[in-house]
Amino acid sequence: MCAIMKVAPSAPLLFFDSGVGGLSILAPARAALPNAPIVYAADSAGFPYGTKSEAEIAARVPALLGRLVERFRPRLAVIACNTASTIALSAVRAALDIPVVGTVPAIKPAALLSKSRVFGVLGTDATVRQPYVDRLTAEFGADCTVLRHGSAALVQLAEAKLRGEPLDPAIARDALAGLLGQPGGDHMDTVVLACTHFPLVEAELAAAAPRPLAFVHGGDGIARRIAYLTQGQEWPASRPSGKAVFTRLDNSVAALAPALADFGLTQMEAL
Numbered sequence: 001m002c003a004i005m006k007v008a009p010s011a012p013l014l015f016f017d018s019g020v021g022g023l024s025i026l027a028p029a030r031a032a033l034p035n036a037p038i039v040y041a042a043d044s045a046g047f048p049y050g051t052k053s054e055a056e057i058a059a060r061v062p063a064l065l066g067r068l069v070e071r072f073r074p075r076l077a078v079i080a081c082n083t084a085s086t087i088a089l090s091a092v093r094a095a096l097d098i099p100v101v102g103t104v105p106a107i108k109p110a111a112l113l114s115k116s117r118v119f120g121v122l123g124t125d126a127t128v129r130q131p132y133v134d135r136l137t138a139e140f141g142a143d144c145t146v147l148r149h150g151s152a153a154l155v156q157l158a159e160a161k162l163r164g165e166p167l168d169p170a171i172a173r174d175a176l177a178g179l180l181g182q183p184g185g186d187h188m189d190t191v192v193l194a195c196t197h198f199p200l201v202e203a204e205l206a207a208a209a210p211r212p213l214a215f216v217h218g219g220d221g222i223a224r225r226i227a228y229l230t231q232g233q234e235w236p237a238s239r240p241s242g243k244a245v246f247t248r249l250d251n252s253v254a255a256l257a258p259a260l261a262d263f264g265l266t267q268m269e270a271l
Contacts, residue, residue, distance in 0.1 A: 010037055012072055013039070014041065014077040015038065015080045016043075016061075019048065020042065020158065021155070021196035022040065022078070023196075024199035026263055032226065033230070036230075039068070039072045039245060040244045041245045041271065042246050044247050044248045044252075046060055046064075048155050049126065050083050050155055054126070057126070062088055067271065075233065076100075076230060081195075083124050083126045083127045086104060086130040087126070087130065089102040101229070103196055105127065106193075107136040107192055110192045113190050115189055116189045118145040118187040119145075120148070120180075120191045122176075122178075122195070124150050124155060147188060149175065149182075153171045153175065154175045154201065159252075162200065169204065172204040172205045175208075176208055176210075180210070188213070192216055193216065241264065241265075242267070243267040245271050247270070
């Protein structure tokens with residue numbers, strides 16, 4: 001059993017991402033903890049992370065999370081971004097005095113699921129090149145052929161989808177082709193969605209696939225981890241409205257308001 005940390009019922013869960021990808025982590029967490037107060041923070045001024053250098057992300061993420069924790073006093077923080085987690089998770093944990101949950105590629109579930117022993121890791125350019133992915137692959141997929149591909153365009157597709165914009169099906173098709181076109185890709189049966197944006201466009205990826213593929217990501221597992229770390233804590237008697245915080249408010253962020261409301265985030269403000 002984990003120790004029960006005494007917190008006020010109003011203390012929120014903090015979710016952090018570069019953009020809207022963390023909503024794929026928020027959704028199962030809200031289902032597991034329906035009365036949890038939520039602060040969802042997006043670094044819109046720094047978006048996207050997947051094309052940035054490791055040094056930029058390692059400096060930016062801990063600083064921003066420090067500001068967010070000081071302002072909102074959450075009971076727990078979730079880095080709902082694979083790129084930020086694989087680069088900055090340890091630094092954030094060292095800097096904060098609350099539990100921090102990271103988001104890492106679901107390589108273990110993929111290795112358990114794959115029948116052909118060939119699976120793909122579809123993420124950002126920054127995520128797929130990380131040593132962390134090497135370690136997960138060696139630990140859980142040593143008997144598998146693991147293909148990797150980074151797609152910045154797919155991140156933008158997810159953002160466009162939540163803004164209600166028309167979507168180009170070629171983007172999802174090209175992202176999958178980056179895996180299927182590699183040696184062994186013709187045997188691939190499972191794809192790890194190793195960017196939290198990508199579950200938001202899973203339907204588009206499935207429609208673009210030339211054959212049925214299984215898509216896996218870590219949202220449900222992270223929800224279980226959050227529930228475990230907060231067990232025994234008090235929550236409000238009814239579900240409060242959630243708050244979305246952005247490092248830059250502009251027209252593209254304003255266009256997200258209807259989608260954010262669908263995830264229970266009815267308040268928007270700048271950090």
